[in-house]
Amino acid sequence: MTALEVLYYVLGGLGLFTFLAVTVMVLTYVERKFLARIQQRLGPMRVGPYGTLQPIADTIKLIMKEDILPSWADRPVYWLAPLVIFLPALAIWVTLPLGEDLVLRNLDLGLLYIVAISVLSVLGLVMAGWGSANKYAMLGGLRAAGQLISYEIPFIMAVLGVAMLSQSLDLTRIVNDQSSIANVIIQPAGLFIFFMAGLAELGRTPFDIHHAESEVVGGPFVEYSGAHWAIIQMAEYVNMFAIAALVVLLFLGGWRWPSMPFEGTGHQALSLVWFLAKTYGVVLVIFWIRGTYPRLRIDQLMAFGWKVLVPASFLNIVLTGIVLFYGWHWSVLTVMSSLTLVAIGYVIYRRPGTDVRQDTVRVVSARDAGLKPASRAAKPLSGGPLSGRTG
Amino acid sequence: MIGSLRGLAVTLATMMRRPVTAQYPDPKRRLPIDERFMGFPALLWDYSNDEPYCTGCMVCVRECPTQCMTADMSDNARFESGESTRKKIIEKFEINLGRCILCGICVDVCNFDAIEMSHEHEMGKFERNANRAGLNPLLDMGKTWQSQTGWSPAKTKNIGDPDKRARQQADEKAAKAGAVPVEVVSTEVLKSARAKSPDAQPEAGTPDPGTPNAGTGEAAGS
Numbered sequence: 001m002t003a004l005e006v007l008y009y010v011l012g013g014l015g016l017f018t019f020l021a022v023t024v025m026v027l028t029y030v031e032r033k034f035l036a037r038i039q040q041r042l043g044p045m046r047v048g049p050y051g052t053l054q055p056i057a058d059t060i061k062l063i064m065k066e067d068i069l070p071s072w073a074d075r076p077v078y079w080l081a082p083l084v085i086f087l088p089a090l091a092i093w094v095t096l097p098l099g100e101d102l103v104l105r106n107l108d109l110g111l112l113y114i115v116a117i118s119v120l121s122v123l124g125l126v127m128a129g130w131g132s133a134n135k136y137a138m139l140g141g142l143r144a145a146g147q148l149i150s151y152e153i154p155f156i157m158a159v160l161g162v163a164m165l166s167q168s169l170d171l172t173r174i175v176n177d178q179s180s181i182a183n184v185i186i187q188p189a190g191l192f193i194f195f196m197a198g199l200a201e202l203g204r205t206p207f208d209i210h211h212a213e214s215e216v217v218g219g220p221f222v223e224y225s226g227a228h229w230a231i232i233q234m235a236e237y238v239n240m241f242a243i244a245a246l247v248v249l250l251f252l253g254g255w256r257w258p259s260m261p262f263e264g265t266g267h268q269a270l271s272l273v274w275f276l277a278k279t280y281g282v283v284l285v286i287f288w289i290r291g292t293y294p295r296l297r298i299d300q301l302m303a304f305g306w307k308v309l310v311p312a313s314f315l316n317i318v319l320t321g322i323v324l325f326y327g328w329h330w331s332v333l334t335v336m337s338s339l340t341l342v343a344i345g346y347v348i349y350r351r352p353g354t355d356v357r358q359d360t361v362r363v364v365s366a367r368d369a370g371l372k373p374a375s376r377a378a379k380p381l382s383g384g385p386l387s388g389r390t391g
Numbered sequence: 392m393i394g395s396l397r398g399l400a401v402t403l404a405t406m407m408r409r410p411v412t413a414q415y416p417d418p419k420r421r422l423p424i425d426e427r428f429m430g431f432p433a434l435l436w437d438y439s440n441d442e443p444y445c446t447g448c449m450v451c452v453r454e455c456p457t458q459c460m461t462a463d464m465s466d467n468a469r470f471e472s473g474e475s476t477r478k479k480i481i482e483k484f485e486i487n488l489g490r491c492i493l494c495g496i497c498v499d500v501c502n503f504d505a506i507e508m509s510h511e512h513e514m515g516k517f518e519r520n521a522n523r524a525g526l527n528p529l530l531d532m533g534k535t536w537q538s539q540t541g542w543s544p545a546k547t548k549n550i551g552d553p554d555k556r557a558r559q560q561a562d563e564k565a566a567k568a569g570a571v572p573v574e575v576v577s578t579e580v581l582k583s584a585r586a587k588s589p590d591a592q593p594e595a596g597t598p599d600p601g602t603p604n605a606g607t608g609e610a611a612g613s
Contacts (some may be wrong), residue, residue, distance in 0.1 A: 038402045042412040292402040293395070345392040 012104045016093055024237040025055035030280075031287050038291035065226035070133055073223065078131030081220070082228045085124030086235040088117045092242045097172050099255050099272035111169040114246070115156055118201065121239065122148050125210065128220035128232070140219025143298060144203065144210035150305030151200035151207070157313035158194035161187055162250045164320050175254035182253035186330050187320070189340035191251040193313045198243040200301065202236070204286055206293040207301055214295075244282035245275075252278055304348075312344050424510050426540065431488050431524075432497055433509035433532035434481070435542070440551030442469065443530060444505035444544070445481040451497035451506060459490035460497065476553050481505075484529060488514050489522035504544040509536035 029044070029052065036043030044051030069078065095110040097103035107113055122144050129141020163169050165186060166177040174183075184191045200207040210219040221232050248254055255271035296304070316337065323333040413420045435444050447464030467480035497506050509532045516522050524532070536542070547563060550556035 034406075037406045037410065040405060040408055040410050040412075042410045042414070045414060288399065288402065291406075292398045348395075349392040 009104070013094075016104060017090065020090065020093060020238050020241070021234070023241055024234050025059065027237045027241065027283065028058065029055045030283070031290075034284065034287045035291050038288070059230070062230040063227055067226040067228055068223070070223050072133035074131040074133065076131075077127050078223075079228075081124050081128035081131055082224070082231040082235075083124075084127055085121050086231050086238075088120040088124075089235040089238040089242065091117050093238070095171065096242065096245055097175065097249070097254070098245075099275050100268050102268060102272055103172065106170065106172050109169045110171040111159055111163060111174075114242075115159060118239070118242070119148070119152060121235065124235075125220045128224070132220065132223035134223050136216040136218070137220050137222045140210045140212070140216040140222075143212075143216070144220065146298060147200060147203070147207065147209055147301060150302045151197040151309070154193050154305065154309035154313040155197035155201060157310075157317055158190050158197060159250065161190045161313070161316045161320050164317070164324060171249055175249055175256050178253040179256040179259060181330065182251065182257040184251040184253075186333050187251070187316065187337045188334070189312060189316050189337040189344065191247070192341055192344065193309055193316065194250065195247060196304075196309060198247065199286065199289070200305070202240050202243055202286075204240065205290040206296050208295055209298050209301060212295060240286060241279065241283065244279045244286065247282050248275060248278045252282075254278075308344060308347055312340060315340055428510055428512075429493055429495060429508040430510045430512040431491060431493065431508070431514060431532065432486060432495075432506050432529075433511065433536055434484060434506055434526070434529040435504065435533040435537060435544075436530055437544075437551040438537075439555055440469075440475055442467075442475060442477065442551060443481055443526075444503050444549060444551070445484065446477055446479045446503055446505070447481040447484070448479075448502065450500045450502065454496050454500045456494060456496060457490045457492055459487040461485045473553065475551055476548075476556055477551060481526065484526040485523055486529060487520070487523050489516075489520065504546060504549045507533065507536060507542065509533060510539060511535070 032054070033043040033051075044054040047053040047057045069075070092114050094104045095107045095113055097106065125144040126141040129137045129139070129144070132138070162174060162183055165183060166174045168174060168177075199205075203210050210216070211221075212219060216222075221229060224232060255275040260270065260274055319336045319340070320333060323330070323336070413422050436442075437444050445462075446467075447462045449462055449464070452458075452460045452462050461484070462481060463483035464479045465482040467475055467477045469475040469480075470478045493508065495508050498508055511532045514522055544550060547556060547559045550559060
């Protein structure tokens with residue numbers, strides 16, 4: 001590696017980091033505004049015109065804040081966790097093309113790299129949960145790890161479907177393959193599976209089970225404050241932007257589709273703008289979903305992952321394989337995939353094979369259940385329902 | 392599945408609506424204040440006679456549960472010259488609005504219609520005792536409130552202008568005299584009573600400078 005190359009990577013990495021930091025600030029502002037409008041509020045309005053300087057104020061506040069270390073915390077694990085969460089989020093972007101030839105280092109196995117690296121963030125969540133020495137953090141970290149199993153398989157399988165279409169794991173090549181027809185038209189079911197699994201990977205509503213403010217009060221991040229919390233938060237948003245970018249690159253044709261008059265001067269800049277516009281559109285959909293749906297229980301996510309997404313993603317691959325093997329026209333796959341999507345919708349709608357009554361808790365009196373009533377004498381008669389409870 | 396899509400449609404439709412937030416100190420969009428809103432107490436101004444209604448009788452000061460008021464009374468010079476029906480007039484008045492609990496007892500006990508709960512409620516201050524309001528601020532609050540609500544005194548005896556009060560009292564007396572049982576009062580009876588009253592006015596209502604007439608004595612006696 002020559003000195004020039006080293007300089008290129010250092011400057012490129014710094015540029016990428018700056019771009020992502022600014023993006024995160026924009027995203028926090030956009031999210032707050034968007035959610036506020038969904039709830040008929042105004043959102044941040046005080047700092048700067050229409051609150052546009054709010055993210056800067058937030059950043060300054062977070063950096064100035066005291067970093068608190070719980071006295072029982074496992075110090076090295078506690079301090080390392082934010083980095084372990086953040087670095088994979090950043091590392092993904094090395095090979096994500098932002099536009100025509102706008103990529104730090106294009107890898108032939110880019111998709112494999114992304115899929116492999118992005119899972120590492122979960123390790124950071126578990127570390128944060130363990131290191132905080134806090135029951136909520138611990139539960140949140142374990143939930144993150146438990147969630148992982150149910151979304152990772154459909155995530156990889158959906159990516160595989162796209163890779164089969166392009167016969168490549170190179171993201172730039174996948175995008176260039178979509179110049180005439182985007183993958184979303186060929187594989188609508190693939191997009192749905194990927195998007196759902198991506199949401200679960202991000203831990204965004206309706207799969208924000210490991211954050212779950214109302215259950216585990218913020219999950220692995222309960223004890224963090226100040227700059228470390230800021231880093232974790234930044235990683236979340238960088239990851240979200242990465243998933244949105246992946247949706248655009250893999251299914252919505254990146255900067256290629258629908259083809260724009262990009263030829264000539266300013267080609268690169270225009271492709272970047274087109275790509276970012278699409279990515280922000282996907283991000284808005286993620287916010288929209290957050291403003292609409294309540295949180296799933298972890299068993300519901302498991303059921304959705306294992307009973308719906310995994311079979312559907314395998315079906316997606318099999319159908320893609322059949323169409324590719326016999327060399328049929330892509331529209332056949334469109335029809336098949338649309339039918340898969342309809343089937344997914346039907347499965348979610350009807351939940352066949354589930355007796356709904358088994359899901360709900362039934363209150364049965366002790367006498368009906370044939371149980372001996374508990375002795376009343378042991379309990380103090382005075383005192384409210386909360387008396388005698390500790391902890 | 393259909394329900395989920397419908398949910399998305401609902402949030403999207405809500406997003407298209409106008410936000411309901413009123414940004415509080417912004418004067419452009421304020422939530423409306425109800426007519427019955429009870430803000431801080433304020434002293435009222437008798438526009439008919441250009442002086443406060445308050446005579447400094449100390450009833451409110453004594454009844455105030457938080458003891459947030461003080462009042463000083465003085466002789467009313469305009470009473471001596473016959474310009475006013477108030478023998479005494481308020482000289483100093485102070486309410487510590489930081490202590491006031493907006494209970495409205497002062498309004499209930501006031502015999503002179505002199506104090507009312509105004510619409511004023513934005514009294515945030517940076518110092519602990521900066522909320523002590525003197526006579527003039529309280530009267531200003533009262534004037535603002537009067538212009539907002541079109542208030543008029545409930546009792547005839549509290550009208551400050553001697554002429555006006557005498558006229559009104561004569562009206563009422565005539566109406567009472569002409570009226571037989573309350574149930575049978577018809578508009579015609581009232582009208583005839585009104586028609587008689589101008590005759591009665593010169594006797595009861597002529598202000599005689601220097602000598603207070605019966606009407607003023609009644610009000611100042613308390």
